[in-house]
Amino acid sequence: MSDDERINWGKEMNFKSFGTISKTFFEGINFDSIKSIEELKALDKDDKYLNIFKEGGEWVFEPKELNSLERFVANEDKLFIIDSNVYKLIDGGLVSSDIKLIDELKKIRSIDEASVSSSFSINRVGNTTFKSILLEEHTYSDVSWDKEYKIKVWIQTENFWAFNPTRTLRELEFTITNYKKGILGWYSKKLPTTYNIYLETYDDYASEVGLWIEASASMHDIESYNTYRRTLVDPNGWTNKYNPVFSVIRVSASNGYASTYAVN
Amino acid sequence: MKKVKIFTLSFLLFALTISLNSCQKIEVDDSTPDANILSFKSLEELETTIE
Numbered sequence: 001m002s003d004d005e006r007i008n009w010g011k012e013m014n015f016k017s018f019g020t021i022s023k024t025f026f027e028g029i030n031f032d033s034i035k036s037i038e039e040l041k042a043l044d045k046d047d048k049y050l051n052i053f054k055e056g057g058e059w060v061f062e063p064k065e066l067n068s069l070e071r072f073v074a075n076e077d078k079l080f081i082i083d084s085n086v087y088k089l090i091d092g093g094l095v096s097s098d099i100k101l102i103d104e105l106k107k108i109r110s111i112d113e114a115s116v117s118s119s120f121s122i123n124r125v126g127n128t129t130f131k132s133i134l135l136e137e138h139t140y141s142d143v144s145w146d147k148e149y150k151i152k153v154w155i156q157t158e159n160f161w162a163f164n165p166t167r168t169l170r171e172l173e174f175t176i177t178n179y180k181k182g183i184l185g186w187y188s189k190k191l192p193t194t195y196n197i198y199l200e201t202y203d204d205y206a207s208e209v210g211l212w213i214e215a216s217a218s219m220h221d222i223e224s225y226n227t228y229r230r231t232l233v234d235p236n237g238w239t240n241k242y243n244p245v246f247s248v249i250r251v252s253a254s255n256g257y258a259s260t261y262a263v264n
Numbered sequence: 265m266k267k268v269k270i271f272t273l274s275f276l277l278f279a280l281t282i283s284l285n286s287c288q289k290i291e292v293d294d295s296t297p298d299a300n301i302l303s304f305k306s307l308e309e310l311e312t313t314i315e
Contacts, residue, residue: 001315015300069314073302081303082310 006072018078018089019063019071022049026063031182040184059185065089066188067175067226077106087123090114094124124160135159136245142260149257150179150186151193157201157211157244159233168239172201172211173228178255191255192219200248209233209242 001009010020026049034040037052037059044050051062065071065078068089074080078089079102087096088105095114097105104119114120135158143150155174161167174197179186195217202210213229233242251262304310 013302015302070310073304073310073314075301079301080310081301082307083305086301 022063025049061187142258144257168234175226190223195253198250202247
């Protein structure tokens with residue numbers, strides 16, 4: 001769904017998603033005039049919309065849940081419903097509960113907090129220290145010659161708990177993110193991006209859980225683009241029998257200022 | 265001496281006003297209808313919606 005299609009869809013549904021709210025908030029910030037992290041944090045007093053973190057010793061700023069596909073169907077409290085369960089996006093992760101516990105789930109602030117209660121299920125781990133899934137991930141990035149622009153490609157393959165019903169899935173996923181340099185650090189920025197990505201994960205002992213993903217585009221106007229493919233590993237619950245590893249990595253991406261390549 | 269004090273205070277007040285006006289403030293329009301939560305029958309339906 002393009003930005004325009006999504007805006008029209010939201011209007012038709014009379015729905016304002018968390019993704020739209022945080023995107024609007026982020027685009028209202030002038031990163032070329034903010035001079036301190038405190039000044040930036042003061043704009044988002046309740047820590048709802050702005051993701052601030054350090055990567056390679058440099059500050060990076062993104063709208064919260066930038067790489068969660070569900071951000072445009074989640075409401076302002078980051079909630080949505082599937083069947084009789086309610087789900088909450090938390091730092092790229094996904095936690096669920098029975099719909100009767102919606103008020104309790106609304107209060108949960110971290111995956112770690114949810115993991116200590118039997119009332120909640122962790123459906124995706126995201127950016128937390130809590131790890132219970134198998135994965136292999138890599139990050140490839142490049143900065144333009146004048147150090148004003150950056151492109152980053154993140155790839156991952158993992159086995160994870162799926163939900164409703166509980167089962168193990170293998171996932172292959174990548175995210176491309178563009179950045180511009182502000183006074184304090186890098187902030188995500190929409191740029192016309194050309195990319196060609198082929199990823200494959202194959203298990204010698206279980207070819208049926210092998211996966212591949214192929215994506216290419218020319219001048220795709222993106223701030224961040226994430227896509228994935230999934231396959232079933234075990235229909236009956238959690239298994240770590242088959243380790244997810246990349247057998248083929250071919251990555252090429254450019255935003256006109258910076259370009260990154262990787263081949264294994 | 266009193267005039268100098270009044271001038272200094274006025275100047276500080278002026279500088280403070282300029283400083284506050286230059287600070288960024290982002291207004292978030294998060295006004296949403298009641299029961300503003302989307303409901304899907306299945307994960308597949310959700311994925312079709314967001315693709």
